[in-house]
Amino acid sequence: MTKKILMICLGNICRSPIAEVVMVDVVAKAKVNDVVVDSAAIGSWHVGNRADPRALSTLQQHGLKSTHIVRQIKKQDFDEFDYIFGMDEENMSELRRLAPKGSKAELLMLGDFGLPKEKRIIEDPYYQRGAEGFEVAYQQCVVACQAFLQQRLQK
Template structure:
C-alpha cells in the first residue's frame, strides 16, 4: 500500500489537532499501515510552542506522547498531504478558503467518521477549566480515527 500522508487541523494546534495527530498515528501503526501524520493550526498565535499541557497530560494518561511543535498550515500542505482533517465547521470553512484550486488533499471533518451527527464536532477544550474536555476530544479522536482507517484505508 502507498504511504498515506494525513494532516490534522484545528484553530491553534495546541489542543485537538495534536491529540488527533498522535491518535491517528497510533491507529495507523496498529493497523500496520505506513503513513506520515502531522498537525497544524489555521491561526498563527501559538507557532513554535508545544501543545497545551492538558493535551499532553491526556495523551500521557493513555500511554502516548507528543513532541510536536505548533506550526501553521501552508499552501504546500494541500498538495503534500492526501487527507486534511478539520475538527469543526469553522476549521472546514478555513480549509476550503485556504486550499489552492486543484490541490490534491481531500478535506474531511474528522468527526464524520464513526461519530453520531449530534457528536461529530470535536469541541475546543482550551477555554474549559480542567481536563475533561481534553479527555472527551481524545475519546472522540480514537473512535473517529479507527472508523476512518477501517472505512478508507483498509478496504
C-alpha cells in the same frame, strides 16, 4: 504508496495534536504501513510552542506522547497531503477558503467518521477549566481515527 494525513484545528495546541498522536497510534496498532501523520494550526498564535499541557497530560494518561511543535498550515500542504482533517465547521470553512484551486488534498471533518451526527464536532477544550474537555476530544479522536482507518486505509 504512502498516505499523508494532516490534522487541523485553530491553534494546533489542543485537538489537532491529540488527533495526530491518536491516528499514529491507531495506524501502528493496525499494522498499516506507509502512513504519515502531522498536525498544524489555522492561526499563527502558538507557532513554535508545544501542545497545551492538558492535551499532553491526557495523551500521557493513555500511554501516548506528543513531541509536536506547533506550525501553521501552508499552501503546499494542500498538495503534499492526501487528507486534511478539520475538527469543526469553522475549521472546515477556513480550510476550503485556504485551499488552492485544484489541490490534491481531500478536506474532511474528522468527526464525520464513526461518531453520531450530534457528536461529530470535536469541541475546542482550550477555554474549559480542567481536563475533561481534553478527554472528550481524545475519546472522539480514537473513535473517528479507527473508523477512518477501517473505511479508507484498510481496503
